Every structure is written in C-alpha cells, then in structure tokens.
Amino acid sequence: MKMEISTIVPVEPNPNIPVISPGDTVRVSIKVVEGQRQRSQVFQGVVIRVRKGAASANFTVRRVTYGVGVERTFFLHSPSLEKVEVLRHGRVRRAKLYYLRRLTTKAARLKERRVKEERKEG
Amino acid sequence: MVEGIVGRKIGMTHVFGEDGKVEPVTAIEAGPCFVTQIKRRDKDGYDAVQLGFGEAKRLNLPEKGHLKKVGMLKHLREFEASEIDSLKLGQRVDVGMFKEGDRVDVSGTSKGKGFAGVVKRHHFAGGPKTHGQSDRHRAPGSIGATTTPGRVLKGLRMAGHMGNERVTVKNLKVVKADPERNLLLLRGAVPGAKNGLLIIIRKSRASGA
Numbered sequence A: 001m002k003m004e005i006s007t008i009v010p011v012e013p014n015p016n017i018p019v020i021s022p023g024d025t026v027r028v029s030i031k032v033v034e035g036q037r038q039r040s041q042v043f044q045g046v047v048i049r050v051r052k053g054a055a056s057a058n059f060t061v062r063r064v065t066y067g068v069g070v071e072r073t074f075f076l077h078s079p080s081l082e083k084v085e086v087l088r089h090g091r092v093r094r095a096k097l098y099y100l101r102r103l104t105t106k107a108a109r110l111k112e113r114r115v116k117e118e119r120k121e122g
Numbered sequence B: 001m002v003e004g005i006v007g008r009k010i011g012m013t014h015v016f017g018e019d020g021k022v023e024p025v026t027a028i029e030a031g032p033c034f035v036t037q038i039k040r041r042d043k044d045g046y047d048a049v050q051l052g053f054g055e056a057k058r059l060n061l062p063e064k065g066h067l068k069k070v071g072m073l074k075h076l077r078e079f080e081a082s083e084i085d086s087l088k089l090g091q092r093v094d095v096g097m098f099k100e101g102d103r104v105d106v107s108g109t110s111k112g113k114g115f116a117g118v119v120k121r122h123h124f125a126g127g128p129k130t131h132g133q134s135d136r137h138r139a140p141g142s143i144g145a146t147t148t149p150g151r152v153l154k155g156l157r158m159a160g161h162m163g164n165e166r167v168t169v170k171n172l173k174v175v176k177a178d179p180e181r182n183l184l185l186l187r188g189a190v191p192g193a194k195n196g197l198l199i200i201i202r203k204s205r206a207s208g209a
Helices: A098-102 B061-066 B116-122
Strands: A026-034 A039-050 A059-063 A068-075 A080-090 B004-016 B022-030 B033-038 B048-055 B074-081 B102-109 B114-116 B160-162 B168-179 B184-189 B197-201
Touching: A026 A068, A039 A068, A080 B168, B004 B048, B004 B074, B004 B184, B022 B197, B033 B114, B074 B197, B116 B160, B184 B197
Parallel strands: none
Antiparallel strands: A026 A039, A026 A080, A039 A059, A059 A068, B004 B022, B004 B197, B022 B184, B033 B048, B048 B074, B102 B168, B102 B197, B114 B160, B168 B184
16 A cells, blocks of 8 residues: 555666766766757766665766866756766765865876776666 | 546656646646535525545445445546436546646645744734844734724734635646546646645636636
C-alpha cells in the first residue's frame, strides 16, 4: 500500500555517464536546441558536489574562465545530458568542495588520485 | 461521472520532459475509491456521491452498518457527480478519470505550526535588529491608536495558532495519471505532510479555464 517516493519516477542509468565523485575533472556534453538546430555544448571543470536522490540526483561542475568562476548544476538523469567523461580523479577529503570557491590558481588545484583499474564506464 | 477522488500524499520529486525541462511534481497515491453512498435530490435534498478510500482495520457499529455492502473503508468524502444514475453502490473509482494536461484543485490539511508569532504567521518584518533594540526583534509593533477608539480593532493580525487547517490549491496540472499504480503526478506543491489525506477535484468550469 505504501509507495516509496524514489520509485515513482523510473530512472534508467545513462550508458554514457560513468560514476562521478567529487574532485573529478569531467567534460560534460549537453544537448542544446537552437531554434530548429540541435547541437552539443561542452562544459569542463571540477565536480564540487554530487547529490543523490533517484530522479532528483544532480551534480555541480565548477570551472574558472577568464578569471570568473562558473558553476553549472546538471541533473544526473536529464535527457539533455548527452555524455560525461571523467578526465582525472582528484584526491579530496570531503564530499562537498565548496572551499574551492575561495581559492584561486595554484591553491585551487587538486592532486591526482591514481586509480589502479579504470572503473567500468556506466 | 464522479468529479473527484480521495488520495494520500507520497512526496515530491522531479519529472523530465523530452526537451530536458524539469517539472517539479507531487506524487499522490490516489484511489482506488469505492462508491459508498449515492445521495439523491428527492431523498437527501441534493445530488452527490460519497466515496470511501483506504482500508480500515476497525470500524464502529454504525460505520459497519453504513459500509455493509462495500467493505471496510477508512475515509469517506462527498463529491459532486454528473449522470448520477449511472453509478452503482460499491463501484470502483480510480485515477483513470484524469488524463495528462487536466486541471485539478487539491484540498488537504496544512502542516501545523503551533502558536506562531506574527513574523511567521503574517509575514511581518519584525523590529530593527540593531541600534540598541531589546525585545523588539520579532514584535508586532503598534496594535492600535489611543483613547479613541480605546480598543483593539477586530480582525487585527496577531500571533496565534497557525496551520493544521484546510487549504486548497487550485488549478494544478496533471502531469501523469497511472490507474495501474493508482499514481497521480501533479505539477507543483500540495498542502500537508507526507501521508496526509488529499481531496482531488476536477477543476470546476465556474472557476474559469
């Protein structure tokens, strides 16, 4: 009788989205519709936050362009999310990397975390 | 045709459109309801249908007698109906009555906030936070004039009990109605806590399109 909210909206894992964790440097491809045309837009940066929650799951990517910090949040199960590539795993000690916002240039770098075996995509 | 249904709030989530647009939706376990009584103009003074929702563990004798023919139902609510002659006692009513894009009004009992001050209850601004203020931060300010009229006007907004009252949200869009799972998804928020009882009524023509 009792229904669970997480089962209401069925979500299928996108085969083009690997497991992402905070500190990863990712390249996100988003479908953008301009009038009749559809093209793909790329946003590359560091994942500073991953939020769980069935259909509501999302993650935030931060990058600095021309000295200006830009953050974009993507819904993990959004159909407009085309592809996510993990370019590099960063070594981080917390789940939310908000502290990167007040750091610049060299201080905002993350050490790489070498993964023995490349995690299975998808 | 019954013009409404009884349901229970499950919670809120997101739904994605094909273009990637996100819609905030409230999931409601709506129905199945059963017709428990048909009221008629000649006997009861007006036409209406009483629907029952949810399994009842225990009923008192008058309730058992009333529901003898339809089974143990917990919540009974009355609805307007058209073509009342086509309805039968015990008939099942489910969310199949709604389809995507329909508009509905939803009533429920809002979350109780207890005895709430005027800042929370009436959105007063409260007093200054600095410049030597003491005890004025969330105070209501003046509540009236002096000797004339010499009393506080009736209906003045003050602190008091807030919430735990019937609230109706109008004109919500049906995003999805799934009779198989008794599931109704409505765009936007709905009054009350999770598991709260809700009454969903097809948007009346009188309230405008």
